[in-house]
Amino acid sequence: MTVLSARTVRRLALCKAGLLKTQWTGLANRAAGGGSRARKAAHAIIRRFGYLQLDTVSIAGARSHAIVLLSRLQGFDPELGECLLQPGEPLFEYWGHEASWMPMDLYPLFAFRRAEFSHHPWWGDLIGQHPRVARDLLQKIRDEGPLRAADMEGRGGRGWWDLKLSKRIATALWSSGELAIRERRSFQRIYDLTERVIPEDVRSAEVSRADAVERLVLRALDGHGWAASSTISQTWRLKNMRAEIDAALDRLMGAGTVEEAVMIDTAGNRRKGFVRAADLELAGRLDRTRPRLDRGVLLSPFDPILWDRQRVEQLFGFHQVLEIFKPASQRRYGYYCLPVLAGEHLVARCDLKADRMAGRLRVLSMHHEPGIGSSTVAREACKFALKRYSTALQLALQD
Numbered sequence: 349m350t351v352l353s354a355r356t357v358r359r360l361a362l363c364k365a366g367l368l369k370t371q372w373t374g375l376a377n378r379a380a381g382g383g384s385r386a387r388k389a390a391h392a393i394i395r396r397f398g399y400l401q402l403d404t405v406s407i408a409g410a411r412s413h414a415i416v417l418l419s420r421l422q423g424f425d426p427e428l429g430e431c432l433l434q435p436g437e438p439l440f441e442y443w444g445h446e447a448s449w450m451p452m453d454l455y456p457l458f459a460f461r462r463a464e465f466s467h468h469p470w471w472g473d474l475i476g477q478h479p480r481v482a483r484d485l486l487q488k489i490r491d492e493g494p495l496r497a498a499d500m501e502g503r504g505g506r507g508w509w510d511l512k513l514s515k516r517i518a519t520a521l522w523s524s525g526e527l528a529i530r531e532r533r534s535f536q537r538i539y540d541l542t543e544r545v546i547p548e549d550v551r552s553a554e555v556s557r558a559d560a561v562e563r564l565v566l567r568a569l570d571g572h573g574w575a576a577s578s579t580i581s582q583t584w585r586l587k588n589m590r591a592e593i594d595a596a597l598d599r600l601m602g603a604g605t606v607e608e609a610v611m612i613d614t615a616g617n618r619r620k621g622f623v624r625a626a627d628l629e630l631a632g633r634l635d636r637t638r639p640r641l642d643r644g645v646l647l648s649p650f651d652p653i654l655w656d657r658q659r660v661e662q663l664f665g666f667h668q669v670l671e672i673f674k675p676a677s678q679r680r681y682g683y684y685c686l687p688v689l690a691g692e693h694l695v696a697r698c699d700l701k702a703d704r705m706a707g708r709l710r711v712l713s714m715h716h717e718p719g720i721g722s723s724t725v726a727r728e729a730c731k732f733a734l735k736r737y738s739t740a741l742q743l744a745l746q747d
Contacts, residue, residue, distance in 0.1 A: 360573035380423035409702030462525035644729030690729030
């Protein structure tokens with residue numbers, strides 16, 4: 349069995365995640381402005397992962413999906429990161445890792461999820477309980493055109509679980525595939541009939557459940573490099589599908605497409621995982637060079653390379669935490685901390701708050717990792733990362 353060091357797997361992960369030089373990743377690392385070139389570069393990054401996770405929090409001056417693109421594309425306009433989903437673009441919005449924008453070619457692979465979500469995962473058979481509301485909503489959209497979530501009728505409530513009934517019905521219809529999200533404006537969903545959003549040839553493509561799982565396994569490995577089966581499962585939230593994932597991996601290994609590999613993690617433990625056979629040669633080349641400069645870059649806490657906290661610990665020796673839901677008095681680092689990547693190491697995390705009215709980006713706190721984060725190189729990397737980020741947001745940096 350192939351044995352890989354944590355350093356090899358870490359470098360391969362950074363490469364597949366688009367966080368090394370173009371010569372390694374095959375992806376652009378500059379895309380000034382918000383024109384067609386920047387849009388194409390953003391699409392290429394989304395294709396690599398297979399998804400761009402959406403998040404509502406904008407306290408740091410940009411939402412997670414824009415920060416993920418900013419960290420890979422120097423000069424990228426963060427406003428473009430908010431409006432990538434447009435009619436005619438090769439993206440759709442659905443439940444992937446979480447609510448995500450995904451390449452259109454993945455739409456047929458989630459037929460099994462749309463079928464499962466005919467009963468909404470949170471609200472149960474909401475459509476069956478309120479058939480008239482669902483029928484009227486579909487008719488309204490059919491007759492009057494796309495409908496913004498904020499414009500739906502019904503009494504409002506407090507918080508996510510007290511949403512207007514019509515908005516919950518719309519979410520359920522979208523989850524089951526009867527509606528699609530045409531675009532977002534000011535991060536508001538615009539719902540439309542699926543046949544007016546998803547091209548007919550994409551909607552009519554039939555993929556068996558087994559083939560869909562197999563292709564999703566490969567897409568997960570495309571974004572991660574090496575990954576344990578748990579990471580592969582979590583990439584697409586394939587709950588209660590362990591046997592199907594194992595069967596897909598067995599078929600892929602039998603075909604020579606995927607190899608089983610053991611990683612020796614940063615603590616010296618052996619971790620079984622999988623890697624595309626074609627990526628092993630790349631991993632070897634990355635292990636023999638220094639593939640990334642020490643210049644720092646800020647990463648979203650929901651970055652594809654960070655959301656699997658156990659994997660982050662194994663690859664980087666970095667304890668990734670998210671403290672949004674903790675009371676302020678219990679937070680160690682801050683409300684919305686962005687880790688700093690310098691070279692191939694996570695060296696610090698900073699809590700930021702954007703003040704658009706004042707035109708400033710405030711650094712609420714900066715925590716350097718013990719040892720590696722306290723070096724002069726790491727501290728300079730943090731300064732570089734903050735300067736790059738504040739420039740992208742067009743905000744003055746305030747320590």
